[in-house]
Amino acid sequence: MEKKPYHHLPDGTFRNPEGSPQRTENVNWSYRTFNKEKKKLDMTVPQDHVIEKEKVLSDLEKYKDFVGRGCPAQSG
Numbered sequence: 001m002e003k004k005p006y007h008h009l010p011d012g013t014f015r016n017p018e019g020s021p022q023r024t025e026n027v028n029w030s031y032r033t034f035n036k037e038k039k040k041l042d043m044t045v046p047q048d049h050v051i052e053k054e055k056v057l058s059d060l061e062k063y064k065d066f067v068g069r070g071c072p073a074q075s076g
Helices: 031-037 053-062
Strands: none
Touching: none
């Protein structure tokens, strides 16, 4: 049997990594507080991190019939 990562259990479930905080039942979790704190985060995406929509659409159209190396259709 292959060696699986620590967080994968034999029965197919997962566990938190070592050192993770333990869950407790008496935590009063609030969506209101979560949303308030989330609004404080800077979610700005740098302009050079995004591909222009027109470029994506034109490339999809240009390469829609492309069959590259490693494609099962080419093996033979």
